[in-house]
Amino acid sequence: MKVKDQKLLKWLRWVDEIHEETQRLLIKTYLYDRYVEIVKANDSIWNPDDFHQWAMHNYFDSALICIRRLLKVQKDSISLRGLLVEISENPTLITKEFYLREYPRGSVDSDGIPDAKAWTHALGEDTFDDKWAGGGSNLVEVIQTDLNELDKNTKIVEDFIDNTLAHRNKGQKGKQSIKTELARQSIKTIEKIAIKYLELMGKGGYTELTPVWQYDPEVIFTKKWIKGDSDH
Numbered sequence: 001m002k003v004k005d006q007k008l009l010k011w012l013r014w015v016d017e018i019h020e021e022t023q024r025l026l027i028k029t030y031l032y033d034r035y036v037e038i039v040k041a042n043d044s045i046w047n048p049d050d051f052h053q054w055a056m057h058n059y060f061d062s063a064l065i066c067i068r069r070l071l072k073v074q075k076d077s078i079s080l081r082g083l084l085v086e087i088s089e090n091p092t093l094i095t096k097e098f099y100l101r102e103y104p105r106g107s108v109d110s111d112g113i114p115d116a117k118a119w120t121h122a123l124g125e126d127t128f129d130d131k132w133a134g135g136g137s138n139l140v141e142v143i144q145t146d147l148n149e150l151d152k153n154t155k156i157v158e159d160f161i162d163n164t165l166a167h168r169n170k171g172q173k174g175k176q177s178i179k180t181e182l183a184r185q186s187i188k189t190i191e192k193i194a195i196k197y198l199e200l201m202g203k204g205g206y207t208e209l210t211p212v213w214q215y216d217p218e219v220i221f222t223k224k225w226i227k228g229d230s231d232h
Contacts, residue, residue, distance in 0.1 A: 003101070008093055011086065015201045017078045018070065019209070022194045025066040026210040029187060031217065032059040038221055063183065068161045070190055071154055080194055081150060087197075088143040094135050094200065099128045102202045132200065146193050153189040156182050 003009055032055070039045060039052060046052075073082045087094060103124040106117025114122070128134065133142050160178040195206045 003098070005093060007086075007090060008098065011083060012201055014078050014083050015198055015203050018080050018083060018194055019198055019203065021066060021070055022080070022191060023209050023211065025063060025070070025187060026191060026208075028059060028063050028066070029184075030210050032056075032063075034218060038218070060183070063187070064157070064161050064178075067154070067157060067183070067186055067190065070194075071150070071158055080190060080197070081147070083197060084143050084147055084150075084193075087200075088140050088147075091136055091139040091143075094132070094139055096125065096128050096135060099132070099135075099200070099202070100124050146196065150189060150193055154186040157186045 003012065035055060069077075070080045072079055073085060100121065103121045104117045105121050106115045106119070108114045108118060131142075132139050157178060164178075191209055195204075195209060198204055198206060
């Protein structure tokens with residue numbers, strides 16, 4: 001099936017952007033966590049902590065901005081929440097035929113035994129009916145449940161970003177802080193829901209979005225960073 005509907009084509013472009021943005025967020029988080037583990041394991045580099053404080057604030061500022069981009073719904077902006085809202089407003093575009101476009105029909109032999117492609121196609125049909133309630137108005141209910149979960153697990157973080165990070169509000173709102181565990185809860189929820197809607201749009205197969213490195217990014221910490229006169 002060749003996708004021709006312009007709104008569907010737009011959503012397919014959006015999920016690629018959402019995938020990349022979510023992955024950037026997860027990469028930042030993974031690398032920061034490894035950095036913290038490396039520092040904690042070597043008490044000789046704990047003090048002075050200027051560079052460690054700088055790294056921490058840079059991580060949280062950049063991670064929270066990623067979260068904001070994935071959650072903020074604005075005209076002409078791409079976001080995970082925006083994708084869910086648009087699909088819920090146009091649920092009839094998500095048909096079983098569209099969902100199954102990446103599942104070849106396969107064939108059945110003379111004994112009535114389906115081949116692997118036919119089994120996969122049948123599994124795709126069952127998945128669409130079970131996971132997405134068969135499309136239409138039922139799909140709207142599924143999306144609303146996911147939007148509610150997204151709002152529940154990100155609202156405090158969003159409020160902090162809007163009131164303190166993106167711009168500084170006057171009074172107590174502009175002096176808020178955010179607990180690390182709340183930010184991490186938001187990130188986990190975003191990843192979970194992003195994976196789900198990547199799958200809906202035919203970009204599935206993921207259990208997590210943090211990539212697997214084909215090299216060791218930590219090798220830089222095995223090098224000598226500051227050269228003295230004796231090194232020249």
